[in-house]
Amino acid sequence: MTSIMLYSTCPQSKDLSSADYLEAVRDVSRWSEEAGCTGMLVYTDNGLVDPWTVAQMVLQCTSGLAPLVAVQPVYMHPYAVATQVSSLAYLHGRSVHLNMLAGGFRNDLIALGDPTEHDQRYERTTEYTRIVMGLLRGETMTVRGRHYTVDRLTLAPALPADLLPQLTMSGSSPAGLAAALAVDATPVRYPERxxxxxxxxxxxxxxxxxxxxxxxxxxxxxxxxxxxxxxxxxxxxxxxxxxxxxxxxxxxxxxxxxxxxxxxxxxxxxxxxxxxxxxxxxxxxxxxxxxxxxxxxxxxxxxxxxxxxxxxxxxxxxxxxxxxxxxxxxx
Structure with a gap:
């Protein structure tokens, strides 16, 4: 039988009151795990609660469901992302998957003072992802790139090799597909017929x-x-x-x-x-x-x-x- 990785998607905090949101995340996490999903996508944008906090909630209320955390390079240094993944693995013994973003809502980026054009954002995400994954693989990273510079950077706590994240990235545009291929991520498309x-x-x-x-x-x-x-x-x-x-x-x-x-x-x-x-x-x-x-x-x-x-x-x-x-x- 054909093997498939099936992800659900987490409710958005902007659609619910704070009193209801926590229970909604718990419910959908449990439904998804019971339905046999590999994981659950957790969105990020300027109008939502922090996805890493939500990922912690998902890990606490399930036994095997992997949060697929949307990662926006404008929000965090790549070292911070690697630390989040390794820290959650250290605390829970669980894998966190990563959905690498390049864009998001254009007005969100402008509000953050980021005028980078579409294709250049994918170049930045490629550089960013290589640093994140290198750190998670236990490499000492020295990079002097167009967007990021790190010097003999290492990660602690180290991530067990069997908990290395699955990677996804939007692959609907030529720039997105090229970036996904460059970092060995699964290109995800909003498909035509x-x-x-x-x-x-x-x-x-x-x-x-x-x-x-x-x-x-x-x-x-x-x-x-x-x-x-x-x-x-x-x-x-x-x-x-x-x-x-x-x-x-x-x-x-x-x-x-x-x-x-x-x-x-x-x-x-x-x-x-x-x-x-x-x-x-x-x-x-x-x-x-x-x-x-x-x-x-x-x-x-x-x-x-x-x-x-x-x-x-x-x-x-x-x-x-x-x-x-x-x-x-x-x-």
């Missing part, structure tokens, strides 16, 4: 996709659940257009102009184009969605990063689809 030639990145055997899934035994029930969760509204469409106007994200522009799809077409951009979430959705019956997912797997998708799960029942439906897709594809 599987038949689109751009869906499979050039030069890689395996890649990741970022998608939401809403599936039921029957297609009608799936679409009813999808529209109930993501109702269309004019305000959302306008907000999306405003966000696109200030974004230099390759995938954002790429998907914004696509047909949203709808009932009868499992590939659905409605939630993305109405500013409800930031990834395509696959919606339909188990067989319909598994068929689309299997085509991604046939192209080389081996990492799937899901949207924030609404309930443990939703993760169970997703598990059914993932199993069907895996069974239909030869490893």
């Amino acid at each position: 599987p038949e689109d030639p751009s869906t499979r990145p050039d030069g890689v055997d395996e890649f990741g996709i970022r998608v939401g899934i809403i599936a039921r035994p029957r297609s009608e029930a799936a679409w009813h659940a999808a529209h109930a969760r993501f109702p269309t509204d004019r305000t959302g469409r306008i907000t999306h257009r405003l966000a696109m106007a200030v974004s230099d994200s390759h995938w954002h522009r790429q998907l914004s102009d696509r047909d949203a799809g709808g009932v009868g077409d499992p590939y659905w951009l409605g939630p993305f184009q109405h500013y409800k979430t930031f990834c395509p959705y696959l919606v339909g019956s188990y067989d319909e969605v598994a068929g689309v997912l299997a085509r991604y797997l046939e192209l080389g998708a081996r990492t799937i990063v899901l949207d924030i799960p609404e309930s443990p029942a939703e993760l169970k439906h997703i598990g059914t689809v993932v199993d069907l897709a895996r069974e239909s594809v030869q490893p």
Whole structure:
């Protein structure tokens, strides 16, 4: 059976009150672990709580789920990231995975005084990631780069080799894909339909996709659940257009102009184009969605990063689809 690394996504603090957020993180962490997920993506941006604090919470309430921590180079020196990973491993005996960022919201970067252009940000992330991973591998790092300089830098406490992080990085743009390949990270894409030639990145055997899934035994029930969760509204469409106007994200522009799809077409951009979430959705019956997912797997998708799960029942439906897709594809 085809091997897949499946990640859920952690709730965002901006969507919940402080009184409810801690319990929501615990709930989704436990649901994700029970559903067999490898880990859970933890977002970072200027409007969210610190992802490393959230990662600590995830480790405390689960026994094997790996936090996939989003790392923004503008926020932390690479030594600080390596220290966080090794310290959590020292305290919990657990692995923390890393989702290396180059951008994020353009206005966040401007607010932080960072005017670096899109492709140069990926160059910076490449340099940054090499320092982080070198330290975590126990190397003494001397780097005099364009963005970072370190001299005979070492890490303590040392990280056990079996807890070295899995790496992911956005690979939707040419610069992002080049950066991911340079640091041996899994390039994760906000995918087009599987038949689109751009869906499979050039030069890689395996890649990741970022998608939401809403599936039921029957297609009608799936679409009813999808529209109930993501109702269309004019305000959302306008907000999306405003966000696109200030974004230099390759995938954002790429998907914004696509047909949203709808009932009868499992590939659905409605939630993305109405500013409800930031990834395509696959919606339909188990067989319909598994068929689309299997085509991604046939192209080389081996990492799937899901949207924030609404309930443990939703993760169970997703598990059914993932199993069907895996069974239909030869490893």
